[in-house]
Amino acid sequence: MNKVNLEDLHLMIIQVLHSKNMILGEDENNNSEIEFSDDDNLQTIGFDSFCFIQLVVMLEEKYNVEFTDENLVLSELNTVSKIKYTIENIL
């Protein structure tokens, strides 16, 4: 079983943002420069509902878990710390 690692979560969030911007063609700057702390609201760095779906699918696959409807509340998954806490609870 994969251990939930904050660094991994950061990277996954950056990847989601990067792919969103690349595919929409809105911002082609290097997204690895985006900085955010564990408690920053992800919506402030450009996370939208599509990003949210993308991240959940990635998390399910990476940590081999399944989010139930109760877990899928945006306000409970909008910071890195909350995501870590939710996954650890499911695990």
Add this chain to the structure above:
Amino acid sequence: MDIVHIMEEIYNLKFTKACVTVKISVITNLCLEPYFSKLLYLELKKIDCKTKINYFNILDIAYPEKTEKLFSSDVIVIFVNYEQKYDFKFHSNNMVINEIIDDSVNFIKNIEKHFAGKLIWVSYEDFYKNNEQVYGNLLTNNDNIDYINYVIHKKIPKNIISINLKNLMSQIGKNYCFDYNFFCKWGNPYSFRLLSFIVNEIVYQFRKAQKTNIKCIVLDCDNVLWGGVLSDIGCSGIILGHTYRGYLYQKFQYLLLEMYKRGIILALCSKNNVEDVLQVFQTNENMILKLEHIAEYKINWFDKSQNISELSKELKIDYKNIAFIDDSEYEINIIRKQLPEVTTVHFDINTIFENMKICHLGENVDVEEAQLRTQTYQSNKYRKNVLSESTSIKEYLDSIENRCTIKKSVESELKRISELSNRTNRMSSHRRYTYENLRKQLKHNSYKLYSVYVSDKFGDLGLVGCIGIDSNKNNLDLFCLSCRALGRTIEQQMIEFVVHNYKIEQIFFEKDSTNFELFNLFKNKFEIGISVQFTND
């Protein structure tokens, strides 16, 4: 590959400076994130395209402020889930089915009318609900969806690409096409696997639309049309039919025959004794292809690049429109190096059917005309003999009893004229018309369309040219002549006809390296720059 790896790959992608940006719009009633865009993005990266993808809900199409980005799209994909759109209704009577068909056709036609991007329609499927059938038993209405798809496909304009979703699903198997977890969470019933199949098909169709048409396939014989080396094992020893491998070669010949019927010219280029190969064609009962299907052959022991070069000249087909199939990597590499414009396909009996996709034709082909084309190439041998005995072009044309007839076009000729306008390059002003656009154009009484027929004592070349004139604006809008009819002064006769009947003030002309001869002819005949202007609006 899973989504975590896909995201990593996208994150680490590097594009070359030469990469092309492709704008794709997807009109759908599904949540196609997170897989669809990523797969599409990666697949198009393989051909050095950078993709920008936008999604539009089918309900948003009615609002102009929400569809702005559709105007600049290169490709528009319509991917609508049948059951969600038509609300899981049980469609049992004809009226409801016809309503669905009309609704869908109008929707697709509206998109086609308002937006310029290449349109791809992913057809419907009704496997998800699955309540109209019991396994192994056929109840009612489960062929409705096939009927609906069929009629929609027939009713929408031919330039729209239809992707047969049920066919794709059958390749994976129905049980692997759906993801119920995904459906419950995001409202998209399709599995990662099916979505990747659909993406591959969209990219393939996109590539096909970009690619130059293959008009002629040049075939090696040994280990391509049959198994074994003819000069070693003789006519009776070749592997064709009877055995597993033999049937595969026969199946390949069936595919070639189907292509021939849809307008592809077949030619042979093989290192062999010509008598041996002809004997196989004439006497081997298992041969599906007959000599009548072969427009020209070069069977000798010379270099194949030289032979293909001669075939290209004799058939008057450019290298870029030729595909060469050979089982020898050595020969393929030589052609790649010496004739880089020729498409090469390495023959491997296990992969050839997949690789032949690149040569498939669209649907809008006049089959009778296509067959006439091969006959013309065949009878060209006799014409060549007469030419060698003649002292002048005029004497040659008189002796073959060359006849050119120009007459007003009728409805039944429009398909062929549209094909001509799209296929011809050298003797064409490069105005391209779809069948539908040609019909629209003809609704204006001022638009005059003429068909050009050519024949001689060796055969009928059929409808080989056309002229379109907007008599209100005195605009020579369309002018094209097939390469088959070149060298017979037909182009001059067509220009004479125009000059004699109309006072041309404008000529539509898109000049490039292929049609400069026609440009010069026009320049000599019309007073260009004084009273006649070239336009390419």
